[in-house]
Amino acid sequence: MSTPDTPAPASQAPTDGTKPGNPGNAVVREAVRKARASLARYRFMALVTGVMLLILCVEMLYKYALVEGLGTSDALLPYISWIPYAHGWIYVLYLVTVVDLWSKMRWSLGRLVTMVLAGVVPVMSFVLEKKVHAEADAKLTALEQRV
Numbered sequence: 473m474s475t476p477d478t479p480a481p482a483s484q485a486p487t488d489g490t491k492p493g494n495p496g497n498a499v500v501r502e503a504v505r506k507a508r509a510s511l512a513r514y515r516f517m518a519l520v521t522g523v524m525l526l527i528l529c530v531e532m533l534y535k536y537a538l539v540e541g542l543g544t545s546d547a548l549l550p551y552i553s554w555i556p557y558a559h560g561w562i563y564v565l566y567l568v569t570v571v572d573l574w575s576k577m578r579w580s581l582g583r584l585v586t587m588v589l590a591g592v593v594p595v596m597s598f599v600l601e602k603k604v605h606a607e608a609d610a611k612l613t614a615l616e617q618r619v
Contacts, residue, residue, distance in 0.1 A: 497619045510576045522591075526595075535552075570588060577608055577611065
């Protein structure tokens with residue numbers, strides 16, 4: 473057993489590349505790894521949510537502008553009636569990934585609100601996803617370099 477004045481034996485040295493006696497580096501690396509995984513899930517869900525929102529907008533234009541507004545044939549309505557439900561459930565999954573990333577990155581409440589609204593404003597999820605990814609990646613890269 474080693475005392476505080478003597479170095480730890482080689483058998484007790486960390487194997488994850490951190491300096492001996494500094495277990496905080498391993499904790500930081502694990503937190504960065506989890507944050508990067510959360511960022512990847514957020515990116516995927518932001519893109520899926522954005523695409524589904526655009527599909528929903530097209531469906532609503534067809535349903536309310538063409539079918540009900542102009543009185544055209546409603547032959548497609550039975551085939552596209554699933555779109556609002558799919559978007560709703562996808563949005564719920566998007567919210568889970570937003571809260572997960574927001575909590576791991578320790579961002580402000582304003583950032584959370586902006587990310588939540590990005591899922592209901594057409595095209596905003598694409599724009600915000602790019603900005604969020606760039607900022608999160610820069611923050612995580614800087615944190616990795618400090619360790």
